[in-house]
Amino acid sequence: MSRIAAVAPALPPYAYTQEEITAELGPVVTPDPGSPRRAVMERVHANSGVSTRHLAVPLERYRTLTSFDQTNDLFISVGLDLAEAAVRDGLKTAGLVPEDVDHILFTSVTGVSAPSLDALLVGRLGMRPDVRRVPVFGLGCVAGAAGIARVHDYLVGHPDDVAVLLSVELCSLTLQHGDDSMANLVSSGLFGDGAAAVVMLGDARAATLGATGPDVVGTLSRLYPDTEDLLGWDVGGSGFRIVLSASLADVVERNLGDDVAGLLDTHGLTLADVGTWVAHTGGPRVLEAVARTLELDRSALELSWRSLDRVGNLSSAAVLHVLADTLEAGTAPPGDVGVLFAMGPGICAELVLLRWPED
Missing domain, CATH: 3.40.47.10 (Thiolase/Chalcone synthase)
Incomplete structure (x- = not known):
């Protein structure tokens, strides 16, 4: 088995109500104010089950984010800050320090980076240079659960180790301007931005630390x-x-x-x-x-x-x-x-x- 010692969520500081987001993004997604798709977007957003969301950048900036290089640069800079906050918080809660980490699995599906964010994080946090890293792209929403499962697989074979699952998702940066497809209307009203770090321990390490998580x-x-x-x-x-x-x-x-x-x-x-x-x-x-x-x-x-x-x-x-x-x-x-x-x-x-x- 393995044990979950801590889970640390992280959110960007820019939080808005769903109504504020709908009003601002309406002209971005459906530029024609007379289009019936604007009303569809408003209805979809209102029925999304979402009251507030956190965004990577101030809401008004999304009008000017029209190219992939702009949004991906923001994914790297904002994502790295969120990653650092989540991992630091998770390790502190678990009673550990960055040098204790033996393995890190990083997952995202909303931006790309080479070196990947986990590699950039090693020096910033002061992790050991021999930390094992596995960056993963393409699993999407399933990756939070899949990440726990794959880190568990690793820890079964390394019972003395400390591992971190890190997720960073800046979904708002994938917003498509002028795309009034139903998929983009739903996405623009459903997805938010955030990160999370899960600190997990092998059996032997969990017994040594007395961790009490599941x-x-x-x-x-x-x-x-x-x-x-x-x-x-x-x-x-x-x-x-x-x-x-x-x-x-x-x-x-x-x-x-x-x-x-x-x-x-x-x-x-x-x-x-x-x-x-x-x-x-x-x-x-x-x-x-x-x-x-x-x-x-x-x-x-x-x-x-x-x-x-x-x-x-x-x-x-x-x-x-x-x-x-x-x-x-x-x-x-x-x-x-x-x-x-x-x-x-x-x-x-x-x-x-x-x-x-x-x-």
Whole structure:
């Protein structure tokens, strides 16, 4: 097993209400004020389940961000600051220092950098030069859950090590000017900006430190066939143009329940044994589909609904923010079983089985 010692969310300082964002971005996305698409955008934003979002730069700057080189430069500079804040906070909470980190997995799908942000972070934080690094691009929203699962895989083989999962997503920088497609209208009202760091420990290191967070006791990966055109990016001269199908929720409802049941069955558990659900904030339709397929009351996903309302969908960082809220709430009793999950391009799902230690 491995243990989650700390989860540290980070948000940019520029926060706006959904109404402010809709008013400012309306002319950017739909330049013709008389276009019926403007009304569609306003309706989509109002029904997104989002009240506020944090943005990488002040809201008025988005009018002038018209090229990929502009937005990607901001991804690197703003993203690096958020990455530093998240990792410093996570290590401090875990009672560790940067020199303790043996392995770092970095994930993002909203910008590119070579050297990657994790490499730039090593010198800034004072990590050891022999730290093992794995930067990952392309997993999208699923990467928060997948990152925990892959770091767990590493720590099973390195029980004395400290590892960090780092997610940085600046979704607002992918906004497409003059694109009134339904995908861009939905995206411009749903996604926010943020980062998160998860500090994880191998078994031996966790025992030495006396860390009290939940253990990762199992994982499951699933790639659903013939769904690759439902979610992702079309990459072109203007940067990342989102591909987002309304049928994503249907894929979730058809498949997720069986996958969760299968993971639980492997460990001699059933849905009734799960006391804590940590769900990716994919949007209202996705969360409703999750509740139906798992036969859950809305209250079981309340922290996901609250996170969606407060910061929007943060892509790979979203489920990590919900995990941070779950740990902060402190409502999971000793021995409690939890399931953390997210979905992403592919369509794929990643599931993580958690158990809070008895002592």
